[in-house]
Amino acid sequence: MxxxxxxxxxxxxAFVGMAMFNISVASAKSTTKIVYDRTINKPANSRNVNLTTRNAIYSKPGILKSAKVVATKATTKRLQHSNKDNDNFRAYRIIKTNRGTYYYKIVSFDSHYRGWIYGGKSRTGYYGGVKPFTTVKNTSIKSPLTPDGDTNYHIPSSLISETTNTFFFQAPKYTQYKVGRKISANHKVISATSKYKDTPFTLVRSIQTTRSGDLWYQIASNDQDINGAWIPGNQISNSDVVTSSTNSGTNESSTSTSSSTTTNTSIMNSALQIANLAGRTDYFNGNSLNTNYSNNLNLQAAYTQGYNAAASDAQKAKSDAIADVKNGMALNKSYSGDLGIQRVYESMYNNCETARNQGINDCTDxxxxxxxxxxxxxxxxxxxxxxxxxxxxxxxxxxxxxxxxxxxxxxxxxxxxxxxxxxxxxxxxxxxxxxxxxxxxxxxxxxxxxxxxxxxxxxxxxxxxxxxxxxxxxxxxxxxxxxxxxxxxxxxxx
Incomplete structure (x- = not known):
């Protein structure tokens, strides 16, 4: 029997699989080794950090003898309390030593400061010399203009240019690392504004940058080049409201004789799409559902629908990834055309595969x-x-x-x-x-x-x-x- x-x-x-590197540093007490060195692949918002002033920034991890000071503690204190958005920081690489300590490689959004900083003894969050930071916040001041998704505006005449673009941005300036002017529908940077001088758009959302408190509006337009762009709040006013259908560039606009508000169904549809996408983006960035996204009920509903749909799609992606690992399927690099969904799928697949392989290795050993x-x-x-x-x-x-x-x-x-x-x-x-x-x-x-x-x-x-x-x-x-x-x-x- x-x-x-x-x-x-x-x-x-827990036994955690990791790549081991034979990098060592002599110290007075013992030898310190770097046991892994990895790129941080989390969503962009979760990699934005502020300094804590407890540690300086070095050219190399501080455990290395050849490390030189990039920013002293006094400088990090100034940067921590800076009211300039370009002093935001992004963490993009991490190492761990055999002593259980972590170091992050960080860079300021204007790239003036770049180097390594002590990150504490845990990967459950940012510790030591850095802490999580949100680069934008809900508007805390009364907005001069109402993001209602209905009122049509055009670009101020003073900003129309054949050679420059200081109006349309992909994200509020210096709130995301290396994200600047708006990318057009054909994936090119919009470097001039003259093409859009007669293109109407509506305001769908307002936010402030955390450090400077600058006001920004997100816009919607039936021109996909600028649809979803962010514009500086101090560069637009009521004088830029479209008051004549001849300036609207569309047959769907109608002029109100009692106000300067022009209703455009096509643009409203674009506004709803922007709101829906904003909900999805917030979910994938790990943000809570924003119940104050817009004072327009239709836009708020579209935002909430996008957020909830993203949560449902993400759960399905996780389930599919689990099933693919279980069934021995290869990682599907074309699982979804939605970058957020693809990231969820690949993250779950890789984590499950790592866990499964660890189980195999443990039993084999x-x-x-x-x-x-x-x-x-x-x-x-x-x-x-x-x-x-x-x-x-x-x-x-x-x-x-x-x-x-x-x-x-x-x-x-x-x-x-x-x-x-x-x-x-x-x-x-x-x-x-x-x-x-x-x-x-x-x-x-x-x-x-x-x-x-x-x-x-x-x-x-x-x-x-x-x-x-x-x-x-x-x-x-x-x-x-x-x-x-x-x-x-x-x-x-x-």
């Missing part, structure tokens, strides 16, 4: 299955699926043992209380004690035998002598596949 080994897995720290590989349920499942794919070829019953002491779950603390000899003995005993393939139940006696053979049926825990009392019996279905059997072993104080 074929037997299957019981493998007790009690590892409580004879390591215990890591029940805490990830707090994310999907990644944990991918890890376990990889582990199981190898375990299934080795005829393994996998027994997950957690521990209670006097009725309180102490699983992690119990494992940590064991010395290395005891931990190894527990693993060896689990491998040596076998159940028949036809077994239909893991009993308390089965667990007790493993603990006795490992000589840990009685141990000292938190200064008290505790002894194995019993274990929960668990029914199992005979199978040639890997079986996960969670069991709780109970100890009591003597």
């Amino acid at each position: 074929i037997n299957k080994r019981i493998v007790s897995f009690m590892t409580f720290s 004879g390591k215990l299955s890591n029940a805490n590989y990830s707090l994310d349920g999907d990644l944990q499942a991918a890890y376990q699926a990889g582990y199981n794919s190898i375990a299934a070829t080795k005829d393994i019953y996998q027994l997950g043992i957690s521990f209670t002491i006097d009725g309180v779950d102490q699983s992690g603390a119990f494992w940590n209380a064991l010395n290395k000899t005891q931990q190894d003995a527990l693993v060896s005993a689990a491998a040596a004690d076998k159940l028949p393939q036809s077994a239909t139940e893991v009993t308390s006696a089965d667990v007790q035998k493993v603990l006795e053979d490992a000589k840990i049926s009685t141990i000292i825990f938190n200064g008290k002598t505790i002894k194995f009392s019993n274990a929960d019996a668990v029914s199992i279905t005979p199978s040639t596949a890997t079986v996960q059997v969670p069991v709780i072993a109970h100890y009591i104080s003597q």
Whole structure:
């Protein structure tokens, strides 16, 4: 009869796959090594940072002897409180040392300062010399013009030029790194404004830049070159309202005799598209749903619809990525024409593939299955699926043992209380004690035998002598596949 080994897995720290680099630095105490060096691929908004003044900026990571100061602490203090938008910073690369410390490579939006800064001891956020920063904010001042999506404007005559463009921008100036003048429909930078002198547009949104407080408007137009552009709020006024249908450049506009407002259905449709896209963009940038996107109810509804649709599309992309990894499919680089959706799909695929490969490697190397590989349920499942794919070829019953002491779950603390000899003995005993393939139940006696053979049926825990009392019996279905059997072993104080 074929037997299957019981493998007790009690590892409580995550194994994370990473590229290892043999870069080392001599120090007075020991050798510091860079264990990985990576580009940060998060959405742009999540890579915008401000300085904290706790650390200077160096030409190289500060652990390197050849590092030179790019910006002193005094300079970083000035930059932190700067009221100039060009002093915003972007983090775009990260390294980690074998001491668990991180360093970020950062650059100011005007590229005047570029270098490395200490980033703390965690990747869950930005710490040390940098902190997250939002480069724009909702308008806190009364806007001179109302972004209603209805009133038509034209470019001020003073800004019409055959050679320059200081009016149409892809994003408010210096709020995104290397994002400047508007990109036209044929993917070229708009370098002159004369072509659009008679093109009407409406205002759909107003925001302020965080540092300078400058006001900007987002516009909508039936000319796709400038549709969605941002314009400086101080360069447009009521005098630029379209007052005659002859200036509208469209047969769909009509002039109101009671006001200077011209209604244009085509432009309103463009405004709704911009609002919808803004909702999608906010979702993919990790922003919360903005309930104050617009005072126009139709634009607010379009924004909210875009945000919610993006959330739904992203969830489907994640599910598809999980399925593709599970089914052994290659990464689909053409999954979606929507950049945000494609990014979600590829991120989930890569993370699941990494988790699955880690599970495969752990089982291949004879390591215990890591029940805490990830707090994310999907990644944990991918890890376990990889582990199981190898375990299934080795005829393994996998027994997950957690521990209670006097009725309180102490699983992690119990494992940590064991010395290395005891931990190894527990693993060896689990491998040596076998159940028949036809077994239909893991009993308390089965667990007790493993603990006795490992000589840990009685141990000292938190200064008290505790002894194995019993274990929960668990029914199992005979199978040639890997079986996960969670069991709780109970100890009591003597």
